[in-house]
Amino acid sequence: MNVDVKTTDTQAVSAGLRRVRPALRIGPVSLVLRPAMVAIVLALAALTFVLFCVDIAVGDTHIPIGRVLDVLSGGGSRSQRYIVLDSRLPRALTAVVVGAALGLAGAITQSILHNPLASPDMLGITTGASLGAVSVLVATGGATTGFAATLGAPLAALLGGLLTAAVIYTLALGRTATGEFGATGLRLVLIGIGVNALLMAGINWVLTLGTWQDAARAQLWLTGSLNGADRDQFVPAAAALAIVALVAVGSARTLAALRLGTETTRSLGVRIQSQQAILIGASVVAASVATAAAGPIAFVALAGPQIARRLLRTPGEPLIGSALIGAILVVGADAAARTLFPMDLPVGIVTAGFGGPFLLYLLVRMNRKATLS
Amino acid sequence: MRRRRLTGLVLLFALLFLAAVASIALGSRSLAPSTVYDAVRDGLTCQGGPFSCPAQTAEDQIVRSLRLPRTALAVLTGIALGVTGALIQGYTRNPLADTSLLGLNSGAAFLAALSMYLFGFTMAEQYIWFAFAGALLTGLAVFGFSSIGGGKASPLSLVLAGAALTAFLQAMTNAIVLLDPAALDTYRFWVVGAVAGRDAQVFWQVLPFLALGSVLAVVAAPGLNLLTLGDEVARGLGVHVGRSRALGLTAVVLLCGGATAAVGPIAFLGLIVPHAARMFTGPDFRWLIPYSGLLGALLLLVADVAGRLVARPGELQAGVMLAVVGAPFFIALVRRRKLVNL
Numbered sequence: 282m283n284v285d286v287k288t289t290d291t292q293a294v295s296a297g298l299r300r301v302r303p304a305l306r307i308g309p310v311s312l313v314l315r316p317a318m319v320a321i322v323l324a325l326a327a328l329t330f331v332l333f334c335v336d337i338a339v340g341d342t343h344i345p346i347g348r349v350l351d352v353l354s355g356g357g358s359r360s361q362r363y364i365v366l367d368s369r370l371p372r373a374l375t376a377v378v379v380g381a382a383l384g385l386a387g388a389i390t391q392s393i394l395h396n397p398l399a400s401p402d403m404l405g406i407t408t409g410a411s412l413g414a415v416s417v418l419v420a421t422g423g424a425t426t427g428f429a430a431t432l433g434a435p436l437a438a439l440l441g442g443l444l445t446a447a448v449i450y451t452l453a454l455g456r457t458a459t460g461e462f463g464a465t466g467l468r469l470v471l472i473g474i475g476v477n478a479l480l481m482a483g484i485n486w487v488l489t490l491g492t493w494q495d496a497a498r499a500q501l502w503l504t505g506s507l508n509g510a511d512r513d514q515f516v517p518a519a520a521a522l523a524i525v526a527l528v529a530v531g532s533a534r535t536l537a538a539l540r541l542g543t544e545t546t547r548s549l550g551v552r553i554q555s556q557q558a559i560l561i562g563a564s565v566v567a568a569s570v571a572t573a574a575a576g577p578i579a580f581v582a583l584a585g586p587q588i589a590r591r592l593l594r595t596p597g598e599p600l601i602g603s604a605l606i607g608a609i610l611v612v613g614a615d616a617a618a619r620t621l622f623p624m625d626l627p628v629g630i631v632t633a634g635f636g637g638p639f640l641l642y643l644l645v646r647m648n649r650k651a652t653l654s
Numbered sequence: 655m656r657r658r659r660l661t662g663l664v665l666l667f668a669l670l671f672l673a674a675v676a677s678i679a680l681g682s683r684s685l686a687p688s689t690v691y692d693a694v695r696d697g698l699t700c701q702g703g704p705f706s707c708p709a710q711t712a713e714d715q716i717v718r719s720l721r722l723p724r725t726a727l728a729v730l731t732g733i734a735l736g737v738t739g740a741l742i743q744g745y746t747r748n749p750l751a752d753t754s755l756l757g758l759n760s761g762a763a764f765l766a767a768l769s770m771y772l773f774g775f776t777m778a779e780q781y782i783w784f785a786f787a788g789a790l791l792t793g794l795a796v797f798g799f800s801s802i803g804g805g806k807a808s809p810l811s812l813v814l815a816g817a818a819l820t821a822f823l824q825a826m827t828n829a830i831v832l833l834d835p836a837a838l839d840t841y842r843f844w845v846v847g848a849v850a851g852r853d854a855q856v857f858w859q860v861l862p863f864l865a866l867g868s869v870l871a872v873v874a875a876p877g878l879n880l881l882t883l884g885d886e887v888a889r890g891l892g893v894h895v896g897r898s899r900a901l902g903l904t905a906v907v908l909l910c911g912g913a914t915a916a917v918g919p920i921a922f923l924g925l926i927v928p929h930a931a932r933m934f935t936g937p938d939f940r941w942l943i944p945y946s947g948l949l950g951a952l953l954l955l956v957a958d959v960a961g962r963l964v965a966r967p968g969e970l971q972a973g974v975m976l977a978v979v980g981a982p983f984f985i986a987l988v989r990r991r992k993l994v995n996l
Contacts, residue, residue, distance in 0.1 A: 398814050402821060452985055468988060471750070474817045475984040478754060478921050481824075482977030485846045486970065493839045500838055504828045579825040627832065633825030640818045644799050 318593050325592075325605040329377065332609060336373040336616040337365055375510040375518065375574055376612045376628070380581060382522045382571040384607020385529055387582030388589070388598040389564035392536050393557055397643055399470050400583035401568035404449060405477030406442050407582075410572040412483050413441025415499045419491040434502075435517065435573035442569025445480065449473050450561065505578035505629025507615050514574040521570040528563040529600050532556065540597045578629045580636025581610050587643060659941050662934050666948040670729070673955040677725040678717055681962050685713055693717035723854035727916060728958050728972070729951045730857065731849065732923070734864045734913040736950020737871045738906055739924025740931065740942050744878045745902045746812055749987060752925035753789075753910045756816035759919030760823040761792025762911065763845055767827045770837035778844070778856045778916065785915035786863075790907045792819060797903075847918040847973020849958050860912040867908030868947065874901045875939040882937065920973045922980020923950055929987070 334349050342364060344352075351357050352365040387400040401407050414434040421433065453469040484503070488496045501508070529536075535556045538545070568582060589595075589602035614631040678694065679685045685693075693714045735753070742751040753759055765788030766781045775781040796815045831838040877898040880888040885895050914920070931945035954972055957979070961970035 398818065403817060452989070455989055470814075471988045472985050474755065475981050475988065477817075478984075479977050479981035482846070482921060482974050485842070486974045488842045489846055489971070493835055493842075496838055496842050497832075497835050500828060500832050504825070504832055579821065626829070629825060630829040630832075633822060633829070637819075637822035637825070640822060641799055644815050644818055 318595075321593055322601060322605065325602065325609065329605055329608045329612065332612040332616060333373050333377055336376060336612050337369045339616055339620045340364075340369065371511045371515050372507050372615075373612065375515045376507055376615045377608045378515060378518045378522050379507075379571040379575045379578065380585075380608035380611030381604040382518065382525065382567040382607070383578065383582040383611070384585035384589070384603040384605070385522070385525060385600060386564040386568035386571070387584075387607070388586040388600050388603035389529060389536070389560050389567075390582075391586050391598045393539055393560060394467075394469055395540070396467070396470055397587050398583070399473075400586075401442075401564065402577060402579060402582055403477070404446075404470065404473030405480055406446050406449075406473075406565055406568050407572045407577040408477050408480040408484070409445025410438040410442035410569045411503055411577050412480050412487070413437035413439075414502060414573065414576075415484055415487050418499045418502060419487050419495045435514070435570075438573035439566075439569045442565055442572060445476060446561065446565040449476050450558070452476075501627060502576040504627040505576040505632070506627035507575050508625070508627065510575060518570050518574040521566055525563045525567040526600075526604070528559065532560055532563075533600055536560065536600070537597065575611075576627075576629060578611060579633040580640065581607050581632055584636050584639050585610055587639075659935060659945075663944065663948070666945070666952065670948055670952050670955070673952055673959065674725050674729065677728065677955050677959050678721045680959055681716075681721065683716065685717070689713045690717060694722065719854075723852070723857060724849050724958070725955065726854075727852055727857050728849040728954045730861065730864055731913040731917045731920075732951030732954030733947040734867065734909040734950070735920060735923045735954070736927040736931075736946040736948070737868060737943055738909040738913070739926075739950070740928040740939065740946035741871055741874070741878070741902055741906050741909075742924065743928050744882060744939055744942075745899060745906075747882060748812055749929070750925070750984070751812065752922060752984075753906075753914070754820075754919060754921035755925065755984075756812060757792045757796050757819040757823065758789045758910050759914055759921065760820040760827070761788040761790075761795075762786070762914040763841075763919055764788050764823040764827045764830075765791075766844065766915070767830045767837060767841045770840050771830045771834045774836065776836075776840045778852055779859050781840075781844075782856070782859060782912075782915035786907075786911035789911035789914055792823070793903065793907055793910075795819060844918045846971040847920040847976070848971035849917050849954070850969065850971070852916060856916050860916045863908045863912040867905045867912065870901060870905035870908065871943050872940075874898065874905055875943050878902065878939045879937075882939075918973060920954070920976055922976050922984065923953060925987075926980055926983050927953060929983075 334346050334353075337349050338344050338346050344361060344365065348357060348361060349365060352361050353370075357365065383401075390399050390401060390404065391397055393399075414437050417434045417437045449469060449472055452472050455468070488499060491499070539553070539557070571578070585607035586598035586603040589606045590598050592606070593599050593602045595602070610632060611628060614635075615628045618626040618628050618631045675687070675690065679687060679690045694717065696714070738753055739751075742753065742756065743749060762785040765784040769775050769781045769784035773780070796812065796819055799815045799819075827841075831841050877888075877893050880891050880893045881895065881898060883891075888898075889895055910924075927946050927950045928942065931942055931949050935941040935945050953976070957975040958972040961972055961975040964970060
């Protein structure tokens with residue numbers, strides 16, 4: 282009898298082994314090859330590039346896409362080169378970088394906290410960044426050039442985001458249900474919501490302090506806008522994104538393990554607390570830098586990873602896929618914001634417009650599963 | 655027990671009276687108690703109501719046209735928000751429930767901003783109805799979305815649905831006020847949540863709604879006591895569950911909508927007050943509701959006076975003060991797992 286069981290077990294195992302996907306191994310690195318997934322990621326990258334070109338093409342002076350490609354590869358007339366390279370390229374690049382950073386930040390926090398609603402905008406991190414920037418905008422009272430405008434607000438945003446995250450994380454530390462010391466995902470989300478409400482009150486208060494022009498400028502920024510995005514926004518954001526992406530991709534294995542729950546992760550030899558802290562830190566930097574560059578663009582960090590997960594059919598939120606979807610959302614929304622409406626809208630309004638319904642869909646889905654913690 | 659609760663009520667009234675006197679006397683220009691007494695007495699015996707009485711001196715003027723309406727409004731909306739908090743926490747059986755966390759405030763803010771943009775409203779008595787409607791619609795939406803699928807609105811899904819809808823409505827509100835600087839200028843002073851700078855007329859406008867809402871809350875209290883035992887038990891004891899819920903939701907919307915329209919979105923008051931009240935009354939809603947009302951008024955008055963004193967010569971709005979006090983309280987609640995799992 283026993284023997285029988287063993288044989289069937291072995292059979293099952295070998296059958297299972299035969300179904301295992303082909304793997305790519307280079308030294309310590311091993312990747313499972315999933316052709317469909319690779320194809321989708323490539324398609325997403327291509328779509329990002331197309332939308333990027335469209336975003337450059339549309340505007341007051343329409344430039345055909347073929348011409349845009351021509352200019353990007355070194356050709357084109359003088360005026361076209363000016364419009365494309367000096368005025369629209371930095372904006373489109375900022376859109377791509379900001380979108381990718383938000384998507385990445387969302388993917389990391391959602392993976393770690395096991396909750397699709399746990400994105401930096403829900404947790405109050407972008408609100409903290411906003412409070413920092415808005416304080417500078419109102420305090421400097423109309424400075425559009427100089428230190429306050431180019432460095433002050435972005436720096437304050439970065440500090441605000443980091444500080445908020447540190448506070449939320451510290452507050453969420455404590456005994457977990459299993460009796461060990463740590464920060465549980467649910468507690469982080471709820472404390473984040475509380476901190477978010479506090480910071481929101483702070484922003485509302487700061488807005489009453491200045492003149493209405495200050496308030497209007499701060500409000501435009503608070504909506505998430507790429508108007509006037511140039512190299513000053515793009516370069517630091519791109520540099521930060523590159524670093525964060527390296528950290529994130531390097532920790533992809535940890536992220537996958539964390540998805541299986543704390544017990545399993547620990548048995549796989551992962552030092553949970555430090556890894557979690559590093560990853561959350563990376564995500565906070567990405568979200569804060571993106572917010573510093575373009576203001577809090579609503580819902581991209583929340584929706585990007587969820588769309589990517591459904592598209593790529595992965596168990597968790599995929600990093601590269603989420604970054605690509607984030608970029609697509611922001612670039613696409615920017616192009617739409619400047620063409621579909623009678624006036625130039627800030628990109629944040631468009632992302633909020635589609636993000637809201639998507640969020641409600643997520644909520645209903647989560648209720649169906651009824652597993653929130 | 656009953657005796658202790660009654661003593662507590664009397665004590666609360668006394669404290670509230672003291673806070674009201676402080677609210678009239680203190681500010682960027684502090685007044686002597688005798689001046690306050692004279693001004694209020696003359697105002698109350700005056701023809702045409704206490705807020706519109708002709709003033710003889712500058713002190714009279716300050717008391718009657720600024721401090722008295724402001725104090726009255728704080729007491730009225732404080733009662734409303736405190737009672738709302740108790741009702742919401744009771745009906746949702748959720749210790750984290752609060753009008754702002756459930757998105758009612760942002761709904762009110764959205765429609766208020768929309769009306770400022772569409773119709774150019776600048777006065778509270780104009781946009782008040784839109785704030786009302788916003789609170790109602792958002793309340794229905796949050797309960798609706800958090801109960802689709804699972805069949806019941808669990809505490810967590812309610813808070814998350816509220817946070818989600820808040821984020822959406824906030825973005826839409828930002829969009830509206832961005833289109834119109836004039837709307838932004840009105841909106842930014844309303845949205846902080848303050849009892850200062852509101853016209854005395856606002857007081858009379860919301861009074862009937864808040865009074866009706868309070869009466870409904872008191873009527874709902876015995877049924878709510880039974881509902882907290884669970885729907886099945888309540889039904890077995892002869893409670894019409896649906897009717898009782900509808901009664902409660904009506905009271906919540908009247909109270910929250912009226913108060914929010916009058917003084918702007920005030921977060922955390924409705925969250926803190928019922929927890930504090932429960933320490934004195936226990937879970938009986940027949941006592942919890944009046945206690946919450948009085949405590950709410952007391953807290954809002956104290957927040958308003960404190961905001962005037964800490965930031966002289968300017969002031970911190972009551973809504974900001976309450977957020978500063980309320981957020982740590984909420985976090986402490988979350989950290990005590992026992993309460994979250996109620």
